[in-house]
Amino acid sequence: MDHTELLNRYAELAVKVGVNIQKGQYLWIGAPLGTEDFVRKVVRKAYEAGAAAVHVQWQDEKITRLHYDLAPEEAFSYYPDWLVQAHDEIVEKRGAILQIEAEDPDLLKGISTERITTYSKVKAEKLDAFYEAIESDKISWSIVAVPSQKWADKVFPELPLDKRTEKLWETIFQTVRLYEQDPVCAWQKHMSKLEERAKVLTERNYAKLHYRGDGTDISVELPEDHLWLTGSSKNQKGHSFIANMPTEEVYTVPHRLGVNGVVSNTKPLAYEGNIIDGFTLTFKEGRVVDVKAETGQELLEKIIAMDEGACYLGEVALVPDQSPISMTGTLFFNTLFDENASNHFALGSCYPTCIKGGTEMNDLEREVHGLNDSVVHEDFMIGSSEMDIDGISQDGTIEPVFRKGNWAF
Incomplete structure (x- = not known):
C-alpha cells in the first residue's frame, strides 16, 4: 500500500x-x-x-x-x-x-x-x-x-x-491498526475485548485499588456505583464513537477524597508545549499535599493550583505494559499515545459517565457521590513493567489485578 x-x-x-x-x-x-x-x-x-x-x-x-x-x-x-x-x-x-x-x-x-x-x-x-x-x-x-x-x-x-x-x-x-486487512473490523474486535475487560472490572465492584512500583505506593478508593468504561462511547442519540485513536485503556472515576499515598510518573507529561518530568505527587485524603519535579516544577504547581478541584484525581485508567503502543518502545511526548502505553491518572475533572446516573446528576449530587470537578483534566503516566495493582473488594478480600505491569486475570 x-x-x-x-x-x-x-x-x-x-x-x-x-x-x-x-x-x-x-x-x-x-x-x-x-x-x-x-x-x-x-x-x-x-x-x-x-x-x-x-x-x-x-x-x-x-x-x-x-x-x-x-x-x-x-x-x-x-x-x-x-x-x-x-x-x-x-x-x-x-x-x-x-x-x-x-x-x-x-x-x-x-x-x-x-x-x-x-x-x-x-x-x-x-x-x-x-x-x-x-x-x-x-x-x-x-x-x-x-x-x-x-x-x-x-x-x-x-x-x-x-x-x-x-x-x-x-x-x-x-x-491505529491501518496495516490490518480491514481496519474497521480490527477496531471492532479490539473494542469488544476492551469492553469485556471493563465489564469484568465493573462486576468485581472493587472498593479500592492499591498501586505499587517505581516510586509509587498509593491507594485509590472507588465510589459506590462506579463503572469501568473504554474509549468507545455512545452519544445522546445512541451513535457510537471512539474518543481517542489509538486507545488501549479501561478507566473509571476515583472517589475525590479517597486517594492516599505517593505516585511517581514514568513517562514525561507534555503540557501546552512544555515537558514536565521526574515528578512525584503525595496525596492525603484525595488532595495533593506535596509536589516534586525534576523538570517543570513551577508549571506543575500552577496546574495543581488552577482551581479547587485541580489537586484531586478525576480518572484512573488501566493499560498493560504489553499494550501494542508500549511494545513499540517509542516515547511519543504526546499524551494521546503515551497514556495508551501506560497506567495513568488524571488530575482534575472526572467523566460523570463513569458512575451510574452520573450524566443526570447536578453538581451537588456528583460531589456527594465523590466525583471531582475542575477546569483541569490532565493525564499523567505512572505504569511500568514493575507495577503491581491489587483490587480490594467490599468485604476486604484482596485480588491481584496487575502483576509486573500486566493483567493478572
Whole structure:
C-alpha cells in the first residue's frame, strides 16, 4: 500500500469509526497547518458519509508562539465570545468534533508559566458548557494524530533527519491498526475485548485499588456505583464513537477524597508545549499535599493550583505494559499515545459517565457521590513493567489485578 492509500484509509477510519459521522450531522475539525493533505481527505470522507457541513479551524504554531512571546499580559485573560458561541452551536446541533494533533512538544518552552496557565484556565472556564457536553458524551468527538517535523525530531532524534517523519507515520499507522486487512473490523474486535475487560472490572465492584512500583505506593478508593468504561462511547442519540485513536485503556472515576499515598510518573507529561518530568505527587485524603519535579516544577504547581478541584484525581485508567503502543518502545511526548502505553491518572475533572446516573446528576449530587470537578483534566503516566495493582473488594478480600505491569486475570 502506498502512502496516499494509507492516508485515505486513515481519513476513513477517523470519520467512520472515530467520530462516526451520521447523515445530516455537522463536523468541526481542529487542525494545525502542515496537515492540509490529510484534512482534505477527512473532509471528503465526511461529505461522502453524508455530513451536512464541515468546518475546519486551522491553527498556526508559529503564530501561537508569536502570541505567547509578544502579546501583552491582558491578552492571556481573554477568550473570544464568538468562539464560545461556535462551540456551543456544535453542542446545540449535536454535531461532532475531530481534533487532529501534530504539535511540537517544545512549542512553548521558555514561556512564562503564568501566561500558559492563565490562558488555559480562562479558556476552560469560558468553554465550561462545551467541556461538560464532551465529558457527558452529549456529542461525538475524537482525537487523531498526524506527524510534524518537529514532533518527529523529538521522538526519533537518532534517525537521519529525512527519515524521522516517515518513521512516525509508520508508527502511527501501526498503532491505529491501518496495516490490518480491514481496519474497521480490527477496531471492532479490539473494542469488544476492551469492553469485556471493563465489564469484568465493573462486576468485581472493587472498593479500592492499591498501586505499587517505581516510586509509587498509593491507594485509590472507588465510589459506590462506579463503572469501568473504554474509549468507545455512545452519544445522546445512541451513535457510537471512539474518543481517542489509538486507545488501549479501561478507566473509571476515583472517589475525590479517597486517594492516599505517593505516585511517581514514568513517562514525561507534555503540557501546552512544555515537558514536565521526574515528578512525584503525595496525596492525603484525595488532595495533593506535596509536589516534586525534576523538570517543570513551577508549571506543575500552577496546574495543581488552577482551581479547587485541580489537586484531586478525576480518572484512573488501566493499560498493560504489553499494550501494542508500549511494545513499540517509542516515547511519543504526546499524551494521546503515551497514556495508551501506560497506567495513568488524571488530575482534575472526572467523566460523570463513569458512575451510574452520573450524566443526570447536578453538581451537588456528583460531589456527594465523590466525583471531582475542575477546569483541569490532565493525564499523567505512572505504569511500568514493575507495577503491581491489587483490587480490594467490599468485604476486604484482596485480588491481584496487575502483576509486573500486566493483567493478572
